[in-house]
Amino acid sequence: MKTIYGILLFLSLNLPAQEGTRNLGMIKVHDQGNLGFHGNLVNDGVFNDNQGLVGFYSDRSIMISGLFPTIFNDTEFITEQGLQLAVSMKVENNANFVQGDILTPRTDSFTSLQFLSESFYTGANNMSKVDGYASIQNKQQFTFPVGDAQQLRALALHSESTNPVAYCAYFYSNPDDFPSFNSLNRENTLQQISRHEFWRLEGSVPSTIQISWNERSQMASMAENVDEIVVVGWSKANNQWENLGAGSIGSLSDGFALSSPFVPNDYEALTFGIVDITTEIPDLANYLLTPNGDGINDFLHIDELALSNNNWLRIYDRNGMLVFEKYNYTNEFRGYANKGDVVLNRSNGLPQGVYFYLVMMEDLGLEYQGYLYLDR
Structure with a gap:
C-alpha cells in the first residue's frame, strides 16, 4: 500500500x-x-x-x-x-x-x-x-x-x-550592464570579452569548468578562430577579466571551452574572452560512427593513438558535457556513455548527433581535437 x-x-x-x-x-x-x-x-x-x-x-x-x-x-x-x-x-x-x-x-x-x-x-x-x-x-x-x-x-x-x-x-545579459564589471578592464592578453552572456559560480574548492556557446552567443562576431576563445573570469581581487582558459573545441557557431583550475569564489562572473594566439591545436579527422553491428564504422578508431603509450580520449556533447573518457584508448567507444550526470539510460546509448572529441598524447606533448557524427 x-x-x-x-x-x-x-x-x-x-x-x-x-x-x-x-x-x-x-x-x-x-x-x-x-x-x-x-x-x-x-x-x-x-x-x-x-x-x-x-x-x-x-x-x-x-x-x-x-x-x-x-x-x-x-x-x-x-x-x-x-x-x-x-x-x-x-x-x-x-x-x-x-x-x-x-x-x-x-x-x-x-x-x-x-x-x-x-x-x-x-x-x-x-x-x-x-x-x-x-x-x-x-x-x-x-x-x-x-x-x-x-x-x-x-x-x-x-x-x-x-x-x-x-x-x-x-x-543572458551583457556583463557591462552590471556596475561590477567593465569589459575594458582586462588582462593584456585578452582582446575582447563577451557582451552577451555570463555565469556566476560560487564555491571554495579549486575546480575546472566547461561552458558552451551557440548561435546566440555571437562568437563569430568576436573571433576568427575557435582556438582564440577562452574562459575568462572577473577577478574580485584585481577588478579585471582574467584568462582562465585551457582550450576550446567546436566551430564558431557551436562549441565549448574548458578552464584551467581556479577557485570559483575568487571570481564574480565567468564568460568567454578572445586571446591573440600564435599556435593552434591541430585537428585530426572527423569521423562517422554507425554502431549497428555491420562491421563498418561500429567504433571510433583513431590511427594516431598508436603513436602514444600515454594518451587520453574525451568525448563531449554539443553542450560541452563529458560523456566518455578513456585512458590509453583502444577502440572502446561504440556510442555508449561512461560519464555524465544527465544520461537517462546508458544501456540505450547516446542520442544521434554531433559530438566533439579531444585527444591528449601526454608522452608526446601533443593535443588534438575533432568531430564525430553518431548515426543510429
Missing part, C-alpha cells in the same frame, strides 16, 4: 496566484508513496524526511514558500508556467524535469534548487531547467542544469575534492 502520513495540519489558502496548501505540522512520504501538488505550497512545518515521489503539476505558475526548505527524495516537475521557489528545495535522489522551469531569484543564490550528495536529474532541456540558481552539497563533479527562459546553458563543474556547497546561475 502506498502511504503518506505524519502529524499533519493542512490549511487551504487563497494566495495571489491560486489556491494552495500550508503545512504547519509534519509530512512524510514513505517508500513507494506519491504526493502531488497542483497549487502553491507554504512549508511552515516539517517536510524533510521523505522517500517516494513528490510531484508538482499545473498549467499555471505555482510557488513554494514558507519558513523552511523542503527536502524530497524523488520529485518531478510538470508546470507549464514554471515553479517559483521563494525558499530552497533540496533533492536527495532524482529530480525529473518534464515541462516548465524552476524559477529562483538571481539576486539570492541561497534560494536554489539544491542537489544533495547522492542526487541527480533527468530530462533537463530548453523547456525545463533551472532559471536562476541551482546548487550542490557534498559533490565533487556536477553539471548544473541552468539557463534562462529560452535555453538550457549548462555549466559542468569538476572539482579537486568534494564541494561542501556550490551555487551556479546563468545570465
